[in-house]
Amino acid sequence: MSALRRTGQALLAPALAVVIALVISAAVMAAIGVDPARAFSVMVDFGDTPSQQVTAIVVVLNRAVPLFLAGLAVAVAFRMGLFNIGVEGQYRMATVVAAGVGASVSLPGPLHVLLIIVVAMGVAAIWAGIVGVLKVTRGVSEVISSIMLNFIALGLASFLLTGPLRGSEPGASIVTTTEIPESGWFPSLNGLLGALGLANPPRQLYGFLLVAVVVGVAVAVLLKRTRFGFDLRATGLSASAASASGVDAKRMVITTMLISGAVAGLIGLPDLLGSDHSYGTQFTSGLGFLGIAIALLGRNSPLGIAVAAVLFAFLDRASVPLQIASIPSSVVTIIQGTIVLAVVIANEIARRIARRQAESGSAVAPPAAGDGSSPEPGSTPPTGPALTNATGSAGRTEPTGSAQ
Amino acid sequence: MKLAALAIAGSLALAACASDEPAGGSGGSGGSGGGEDGPKIGLAYDTGGRGDKSFNDSAYAGVEAAIETNGGTVQEISPNSDASDRADLLTQLADQGFNPVIAVGFAYGDVIGDVAQQYPDTSFAIVDSSGVDVADNVTGLLFAANEGSFLGGVAAATKSETGNVGFVGGVETPLIQAFEAGFVAGAQAVNPDITVQVQYISPAGDFSGFNDPARGQIVAQGMFDGGADIVYAAAGGSGIGVFQAAAASGKRAIGVDSDQYETVGDPALQAVIMTSVLKRVDNAVEAYIGTFVDGSVEGGTDVVSDLSTEGVGLSYSGGFIDDIKSTIDEYTQKIVDGDITVPETPSN
Amino acid sequence: MTESAPLAVELRGITKRFPGVVANKDIELRVARGEVHAIVGENGAGKSTLMKTLYGMHRPDEGQILLGGREVVFKSPADAIAAGVGMVHQHFMLADNLTVLENVVLGAEKLHGIGGDARRRIVEISDAYALGLEPDTLVEDLGVGDRQRVEIAKVLYRGATTLILDEPTAVLVPQEVDELFGNLAELKREGLTVIFISHKLDEVRKVADAITVIRRGTTVGTADPRTTTAKQLAEMMVGAELPTPETRTSTVRETPVLQLRGVTVAGPGTRPAVDDVTLTVREGEVVGIAGVEGNGQAELVDAVMGLRPLAAGTIVLGADDITSWTTRTRRERGIGFIPEDRHRQGMLLDAPLWENRVLGHQTEAPNAKGLFIDRKAARADTERIMREYDVRAPGPDTLAVALSGGNQQKLIVGREMSAGPRLLIAAHPTRGVDVGAQSVIWELLKDARAEGMGIVLISADLDELIGLSDTLQVMLRGSVVATLDPQAVTPEQLGGYMTGAVTSPAGSVQ
Known part of the structure; x- marks a missing residue:
């Protein structure tokens, strides 16, 4: 029962943040002379015909899949207090190499796809593993090294693309790798849509959606149910307590980076296997950075990240109809930005309230059956300077004023 | 609660939609004397969108001119931040009944085919990418950028006092490499011993190089420090950094695509823009819309703008290269006549 | 206490509620100027809540705070400091890599600047109260006792006339405690008022002029340290006999x-x-x-x-x-x-109790089943520990941070003992x-x-x-x-x- 209440509380903060963000965005829109009601109505308008509506849903889902994977990759590291900014470089490296390998072999369908997936995960894991090894052996901050490795990855991916893996004809304005043969494509889920009685849209719903769901569940189980996940989360909550409990911090850093990287390796695959079939200069970039926002928004929980990814994808899709309705598409950017900001703030406030409730609840008598009302949210926490964890992610702060 | 928000927005949607008839004719169509009978033009920009003082603006100018002549309306649209929704832009424009749909930038090259096949009754055009073998209703609007850049190289080599010039490319893509090839060839045609420093801001696949003036400035500064006195900025929005470096070093620069002497908007920078290698996207777009209106548009083909059609060339604003106009014209004629073949890819 | 002079600090009927609990109820406190006044009570009795109220960290729901006979309302610690109330926290808040001077001045630069005036003022304070501080020593080179004196100097520098010391002796060895008491005597001699929070009854009897005992959030009485024994005080505090650590016969074996x-x-x-x-x-x-x-x-x-x-x-x-x-x-x-x-x-404060029960024993029964954590068994075993070791908390899903220090420690002891x-x-x-x-x-x-x-x-x-x-x-x-x-x-x-x-x-x- 208390678990239910906690879940409710956990969801309340981001939900409230989204509402606040919408209100702020509406105010901004009104200030720049855009009618917010019309903007919101355009955003939720998926079209008139069933085909248009299903297409819109497919567009949102197709966008959400890579965003979800990116958020997941970031969150895995976040949960143990590592800030993997290198997801960007990891997936770019993974995708170019996987595209190259996928194009160079010919295997029966499922095996071919599997090979590409394994290669992508492996490459990204190795790339992320470098960060872990540097941190463990040389004490290099993962933030610094993963940013630096991003640059190297971009350059290296570019070299591979324009050099050994180049498949496009010389002079073509878009350089791509050789196209992966059809056996290495991931079948779309449009058949499934048909089976559900929905219109068959012109767009292909990425079959990789299923892989993303499986990975999401796997990560959720790994974090919540396994010994390894416990060690990982314990390290994130308190590195010192975790090592005192027997967690090998160094091995943990490397393993976590490997897992985070392996998930990052999947980010490019929905596009690669579902529509592009080759890696090229136009391959979607920046997903690794968006993943940070998604992870933040989803509070590093797989389910939350899924919701956040769909929300972002929904907002992204809206930018086109908004422009057609002569509303600046920057409205979408404003909403996305304010949502992330509002969620970060709401998380921090919720955490402080929860902590204050907890602390004061124990001050006299144990049965702290709080009536749900919160004590003055604006007031200062017990002792000032301890709370500065801007990411609000791992929620690691030193105890404020030990319970006296 | 998200549902609640959606519900509220949704209830307003009906009312709003009722009053919000076809969305065309807005988005800054310039109010040009179109009308409801002319074409409903869909214009999908490259990253950067309107206001880049270069490529995208030039395309818009072409559309505006076409509306002036033929009437009609334009709907502009820009991709999202990572440009992952390019296909969606084109689909939505076609779906909303815009025709023709013009995609600005080669980046649309890998998605336009699929979309065009889904909307066979809509005419598509793509700037800087080929329409051949893509779809029957796609026309490529290509530019012999290497030829224009050749003239830029001629001007640079003629004007250089140090025998050392530079080329700053935005992103190391085949398109920009064609600029490089032409520039180097032109410079060497005038002075075989000339030193041409070549550098790109970002590697292929990283498009930040088109929009990073700070790095543009660093790269160009390096070239000026290395002895160059004229640097050609084929780097989109990063070019401004090259101009700043030139101004700081008391050296000169060459602009690209549009007449940047006119568009840069800063007298201090105007003074260093010796000339610009023009790429008349506006002319090509205007001409394309003309053929669409008179029904002569041909899909599955390319329209190449080169020196012979004056689709590329040099600008003379500011009068910095008026004195060498005869030299320029001489090389122009040689290229048009086929006496000089300008390479499309860098030799090394 | 003379009735003529106004009291330095007087709290009347202070009540502070948090959702679901009353942390302080009808607290009465009368502290005369120039005395060392001890507040004793078990952990969780509400001493900290009361001191936070007095230091302006939160506002009471009911009751009045009077300083020197005048009612005051503190919106923040800054108000309290301005009114001459200063607090020396149990956990020092010092920057190790700064000097004594810098630490004292930090955040109070407006008072005497950061240069010669500030240094003079610090030396003055140090001399007046025999704190023995060297302004240019790095704090990281100081021992615990010296650090505490820096904290005291910080409060005095800001013009405090009433000092709240929160469990000041918890971190000190006996010799240092004696030094601290010497310092307190100096403060008293100079007319300052000291409120001293402790649960070490011998110390309290040694240093305090008056004692107020708090139990379950309210004041249960005052005591005169000269006439009250430690045992009597303890009974006031807990209503139980003072436990002793003495062991019985030796159980030492050979192995x-x-x-x-x-x-x-x-x-x-x-x-x-x-x-x-x-x-x-x-x-x-x-x-x-x-x-x-x-x-x-x-x-x-x-x-x-x-x-x-x-x-x-x-x-x-x-x-x-x-x-x-x-x-x-x-x-x-x-x-x-x-x-x-x-x-x-020892703990993951932001994790529930059952996860804290698992901590350190991730691989052992009943917490683990193969490579998985057995959440159900761990929860059940947490309930057992809570029962057997008297860990007072609503349930195994309560966050560890919600427990008082004693209950946290009992959970840790129970957890470690459970593994045999x-x-x-x-x-x-x-x-x-x-x-x-x-x-x-x-x-x-x-x-x-x-x-x-x-x-x-x-x-x-x-x-x-x-x-x-x-x-x-x-x-x-x-x-x-x-x-x-x-x-x-x-x-x-x-x-x-x-x-x-x-x-x-x-x-x-x-």
Whole structure:
């Protein structure tokens, strides 16, 4: 029962943040002379015909899949207090190499796809593993090294693309790798849509959606149910307590980076296997950075990240109809930005309230059956300077004023 | 609660939609004397969108001119931040009944085919990418950028006092490499011993190089420090950094695509823009819309703008290269006549 | 207390509610100017809440605060400071890499600038109250007592006339406590008012002019320290008899559980943090490690737990050389660990109790099932621990942060005992816990000892050390400098060994 209440509380903060963000965005829109009601109505308008509506849903889902994977990759590291900014470089490296390998072999369908997936995960894991090894052996901050490795990855991916893996004809304005043969494509889920009685849209719903769901569940189980996940989360909550409990911090850093990287390796695959079939200069970039926002928004929980990814994808899709309705598409950017900001703030406030409730609840008598009302949210926490964890992610702060 | 928000927005949607008839004719169509009978033009920009003082603006100018002549309306649209929704832009424009749909930038090259096949009754055009073998209703609007850049190289080599010039490319893509090839060839045609420093801001696949003036400035500064006195900025929005470096070093620069002497908007920078290698996207777009209106548009083909059609060339604003106009014209004629073949890819 | 002069601090009917609980109810407090007034009460009795109210960290729901007879309303600590109320926190808030001067001035630059005026003012304060501060010493080079004096100087620098000291003696050894009391006497002599929070009744009786006792959130009475015994005070506090740490007959057996041979741990400088320590813990034996904090005890514990590499020496558990074992293996093979700082090493504050029950025993039944955590069994076992070890909390899903220090510690002790270790490393097992929890923990340690567990006890509470240990080892600068018989040594003598003042083997057993 208390678990239910906690879940409710956990969801309340981001939900409230989204509402606040919408209100702020509406105010901004009104200030720049855009009618917010019309903007919101355009955003939720998926079209008139069933085909248009299903297409819109497919567009949102197709966008959400890579965003979800990116958020997941970031969150895995976040949960143990590592800030993997290198997801960007990891997936770019993974995708170019996987595209190259996928194009160079010919295997029966499922095996071919599997090979590409394994290669992508492996490459990204190795790339992320470098960060872990540097941190463990040389004490290099993962933030610094993963940013630096991003640059190297971009350059290296570019070299591979324009050099050994180049498949496009010389002079073509878009350089791509050789196209992966059809056996290495991931079948779309449009058949499934048909089976559900929905219109068959012109767009292909990425079959990789299923892989993303499986990975999401796997990560959720790994974090919540396994010994390894416990060690990982314990390290994130308190590195010192975790090592005192027997967690090998160094091995943990490397393993976590490997897992985070392996998930990052999947980010490019929905596009690669579902529509592009080759890696090229136009391959979607920046997903690794968006993943940070998604992870933040989803509070590093797989389910939350899924919701956040769909929300972002929904907002992204809206930018086109908004422009057609002569509303600046920057409205979408404003909403996305304010949502992330509002969620970060709401998380921090919720955490402080929860902590204050907890602390004061124990001050006299144990049965702290709080009536749900919160004590003055604006007031200062017990002792000032301890709370500065801007990411609000791992929620690691030193105890404020030990319970006296 | 998200549902609640959606519900509220949704209830307003009906009312709003009722009053919000076809969305065309807005988005800054310039109010040009179109009308409801002319074409409903869909214009999908490259990253950067309107206001880049270069490529995208030039395309818009072409559309505006076409509306002036033929009437009609334009709907502009820009991709999202990572440009992952390019296909969606084109689909939505076609779906909303815009025709023709013009995609600005080669980046649309890998998605336009699929979309065009889904909307066979809509005419598509793509700037800087080929329409051949893509779809029957796609026309490529290509530019012999290497030829224009050749003239830029001629001007640079003629004007250089140090025998050392530079080329700053935005992103190391085949398109920009064609600029490089032409520039180097032109410079060497005038002075075989000339030193041409070549550098790109970002590697292929990283498009930040088109929009990073700070790095543009660093790269160009390096070239000026290395002895160059004229640097050609084929780097989109990063070019401004090259101009700043030139101004700081008391050296000169060459602009690209549009007449940047006119568009840069800063007298201090105007003074260093010796000339610009023009790429008349506006002319090509205007001409394309003309053929669409008179029904002569041909899909599955390319329209190449080169020196012979004056689709590329040099600008003379500011009068910095008026004195060498005869030299320029001489090389122009040689290229048009086929006496000089300008390479499309860098030799090394 | 004379009735003519207005009281320095008077609280009337202070009530502070948090959702679901009343932390303070009808508190009455009367503190005369120029007195040292002690507030005593168990942990969780509401002392901290009350002091936070007085220091402006939150506002009372009911009641009045009067300073010098005038009612005041504090919206923030800044208001309190402006009104002359200052607080010295239990946990120091000093920047180690700054000097004394810089630490004192930090945040109060407007008062006397940061230059000569500030320095003069600090020297003045230091001289006036005999604080003995050197403005240019780096704080990191200072001992605990000096750091506390810097904290006091900070408060005085800001013009405080009423000082709140929150558990000031918790971190000090006896000699330092005496120095502190000397400082308090100076403050009193200069007419300042001191409110002194403590649950160490002997100290309170020694230093205070008046005592107010708080129990379950409300004032239960005042006492005159000259006429009240510690026992009476304790009864006012808890309504129960004061527990004693004394152990009964010796249960020491022959078989060694833990043998340290020449254990050396590298320190930050050239001097090793632990220098060639050799000692043996037998079954059923409590080996107490005494020493002023920072003399290598923490590093020694880390070394035994495998958290710090050895520079030299071997560690033998039972018959196994465990020197190269990982922390996890050591724990799995029978070392229990009650860490010195439970918030840092013993608990995940933001995690529920059942996860804290799993912590440190991730691989053991009933917490683990193969590679998975058995959440259900862990929850059930947490409930058992809560029952058996009297951990007062709503349930296994409560966040650890919601528990009082004593309950947190009981959970840790219960968790470690549940694994049935051969050896228990207990570092400051009763630090910061209330009297009730303290006696429970002492009993648990005694029972474990009787059952043959070997225990290494590190403590700053000399009564606890002397009372519980079978053998005492005194550490000074990383080395064991004396081995003493707890039956034959007084806290004062022990303190002498700890500070290096005494080196002759009075009361030594070897």
